[in-house]
Amino acid sequence: MNGFEATRAWADAQDAADPLRRFRDEFHIPPHNGHETLYFCGNSLGLQPRGVRAAIEAELQDWSELAVEAHFRGRSPWMHYHEYVRDAMAEVVGAKPHEVVAMNTLGVNLHLMMVSFYRPTRERPAILMEAGAFPTDRYALESQVRFHGFDPATDLIEMQADGPGGTLSMDAIEAAIAEHGHRVALILLPGIQYRTGQVFDLNRIVECGHEKGCLVGFDLAHAAGNLPLTLHATGADFAVWCTYKYLNAGPGAVAGAFVHERHAHADVPRFAGWWGHDKSTRFQMGPQFVPTPGADGWQLSNPPILALAPLRASLDVFSRAGMPRLVEKSRRLTAYLDWLIRSRLDDVLDIVTPNDPAQRGAQLSVRVRAGRDAGRALFTYLESNGVIGDWREPDVIRLSPTPLYNRFADCLGAVDAIDAWRASHA
Known part of the structure; x- marks a missing residue:
C-alpha cells in the first residue's frame, strides 16, 4: 500500500516533513489572484531561482x-x-x-x-x-x-x-x-x-x-x-x-x-x-x-x-539539493498525483504516461475522456484558476510535479480543480 490520502491535512504533513521543502523558497512562484499559482509546467519552463538576479x-x-x-x-x-x-x-x-x-x-x-x-x-x-x-x-x-x-x-x-x-x-x-x-x-x-x-x-x-x-x-x-x-x-x-x-x-x-x-x-x-x-x-x-x-x-x-x-x-x-534526493521526491510526488487522478478522476482522465516509475519522470500526460474539445476546455479552466500545466497537440495536457518547488498540496489542489471543473460540467 502506498499510504496516500486525498486530504489537505495529509498533504500538508508530507510537505512539512519534506527534507527539500526549503528549496521552494529559493524560487519565484508566479501569483494568481492574490495566491501562488500551482505551477506544473517545469517540463516546459522552470521557475526563476531567486539567486539569478544577483548572479x-x-x-x-x-x-x-x-x-x-x-x-x-x-x-x-x-x-x-x-x-x-x-x-x-x-x-x-x-x-x-x-x-x-x-x-x-x-x-x-x-x-x-x-x-x-x-x-x-x-x-x-x-x-x-x-x-x-x-x-x-x-x-x-x-x-x-x-x-x-x-x-x-x-x-x-x-x-x-x-x-x-x-x-x-x-x-x-x-x-x-x-x-x-x-x-x-x-x-x-x-x-x-x-x-x-x-x-x-x-x-x-x-x-x-x-x-x-x-x-x-x-x-x-x-x-x-x-x-x-x-x-x-x-x-x-x-x-x-x-x-x-x-x-x-x-x-x-x-x-x-x-x-x-x-x-x-x-x-x-x-x-x-x-x-x-x-x-x-x-x-x-x-x-x-x-x-x-x-x-x-x-x-x-x-x-x-x-x-x-x-x-x-x-x-x-x-x-545543494542533490539529484538522488530530488529523484526520490519526484517519484513520490508523481506517484501521488497519479494515485489522486486514478482514484478520483478515473471517469474523466486517461493517464498516457506509463504507470511504472522506471518509465517516467516528473511528468504525467493526460487526455480527457470526452475528447479534444473537452480537453481544451479543461486546460483553459485550469489556467484561469491558477493551475499551470501545458497543452500539446492534438489532445494532451501535461502536468509536471517538479521536486524543487512543487508540493504534495499542489498535487491535491490540481486534482481538486479538475474535480470542480467536472462538477461544473455535470
Missing part, C-alpha cells in the same frame, strides 16, 4: 567597472566562465566533467553533433528515430539527411508507437534496430518522449545500436535535471539538452552537450570555432584548428556570460 547583476557590475579586464580580474573571470558550470552539469547528467559543455542552444548543438556523428555512406545512409518526435529533432534529422544527398523517404526511419497511449516499447525499438541496423548510421532518440512522458532505456538502446555498428545520440531536453542519468556509463556517443526546463536557467537559456570520452581525441569532422581550439595555444591566433580535448572542442564562440549566469545560479541549487 546577473554581479556580471553587469564587473562589466561596468572593469570592462574588458573582467575577462581576467572579475569576481568570476569571464575567460573561464563556461568551466564554472561544468562539474555541476556533469553531476546532473552522470558524466565526467570533460565530457560536457554548456554552449549554444539545443537545436544548434544537435546539428553540431551530427556534423561529427552522422557520417552517412551509401551502405549506411539512414537515421533511426521515433515517429512523432519533437519538431526540433524531426526537422534537424530530415535536413541532415537531405544535406548529405540522401532521401528522407527511405533514409529517415521512424518507429511507430505500439504501446498504450501512443508509447513506444523497447521490443519495438530492438526489432527496428535488428531490421534496419545494417543501414543505420545514427540512432537518435529522446530520454523522455515529450508528449507521453515515457522514459526510454538509454543503456539498452546504446547496447543494441552499437552491436549493429550504429552511433547513438540522445535528446535529453525533458530528462536533464529530471531523471537519474548516467550518460558516461550508458556509452552513448553524444547527447544534447536544453537547460530552461527542469534546470531552470531561463527562457532560451544556454544548452548542454555531452561527448563520450572515447571521442575526446578523435579526428572527426566538425564545424570549428575559436573557442573550441586548444586553450593552451588559443591566443597564439594560429591558422590551424587544434581542438581542445573533450566536449569543449565542439565550442564555436566565447561563452555568453549574461546567459550562463542564470544556469550557474540554478546548478548551485541542484548541487
Whole structure:
C-alpha cells in the first residue's frame, strides 16, 4: 500500500516533513489572484531561482567597472566562465566533467553533433528515430539527411508507437534496430518522449545500436535535471539538452552537450570555432584548428556570460539539493498525483504516461475522456484558476510535479480543480 490520502491535512504533513521543502523558497512562484499559482509546467519552463538576479547583476557590475579586464580580474573571470558550470552539469547528467559543455542552444548543438556523428555512406545512409518526435529533432534529422544527398523517404526511419497511449516499447525499438541496423548510421532518440512522458532505456538502446555498428545520440531536453542519468556509463556517443526546463536557467537559456570520452581525441569532422581550439595555444591566433580535448572542442564562440549566469545560479541549487534526493521526491510526488487522478478522476482522465516509475519522470500526460474539445476546455479552466500545466497537440495536457518547488498540496489542489471543473460540467 502506498499510504496516500486525498486530504489537505495529509498533504500538508508530507510537505512539512519534506527534507527539500526549503528549496521552494529559493524560487519565484508566479501569483494568481492574490495566491501562488500551482505551477506544473517545469517540463516546459522552470521557475526563476531567486539567486539569478544577483548572479546577473554581479556580471553587469564587473562589466561596468572593469570592462574588458573582467575577462581576467572579475569576481568570476569571464575567460573561464563556461568551466564554472561544468562539474555541476556533469553531476546532473552522470558524466565526467570533460565530457560536457554548456554552449549554444539545443537545436544548434544537435546539428553540431551530427556534423561529427552522422557520417552517412551509401551502405549506411539512414537515421533511426521515433515517429512523432519533437519538431526540433524531426526537422534537424530530415535536413541532415537531405544535406548529405540522401532521401528522407527511405533514409529517415521512424518507429511507430505500439504501446498504450501512443508509447513506444523497447521490443519495438530492438526489432527496428535488428531490421534496419545494417543501414543505420545514427540512432537518435529522446530520454523522455515529450508528449507521453515515457522514459526510454538509454543503456539498452546504446547496447543494441552499437552491436549493429550504429552511433547513438540522445535528446535529453525533458530528462536533464529530471531523471537519474548516467550518460558516461550508458556509452552513448553524444547527447544534447536544453537547460530552461527542469534546470531552470531561463527562457532560451544556454544548452548542454555531452561527448563520450572515447571521442575526446578523435579526428572527426566538425564545424570549428575559436573557442573550441586548444586553450593552451588559443591566443597564439594560429591558422590551424587544434581542438581542445573533450566536449569543449565542439565550442564555436566565447561563452555568453549574461546567459550562463542564470544556469550557474540554478546548478548551485541542484548541487545543494542533490539529484538522488530530488529523484526520490519526484517519484513520490508523481506517484501521488497519479494515485489522486486514478482514484478520483478515473471517469474523466486517461493517464498516457506509463504507470511504472522506471518509465517516467516528473511528468504525467493526460487526455480527457470526452475528447479534444473537452480537453481544451479543461486546460483553459485550469489556467484561469491558477493551475499551470501545458497543452500539446492534438489532445494532451501535461502536468509536471517538479521536486524543487512543487508540493504534495499542489498535487491535491490540481486534482481538486479538475474535480470542480467536472462538477461544473455535470
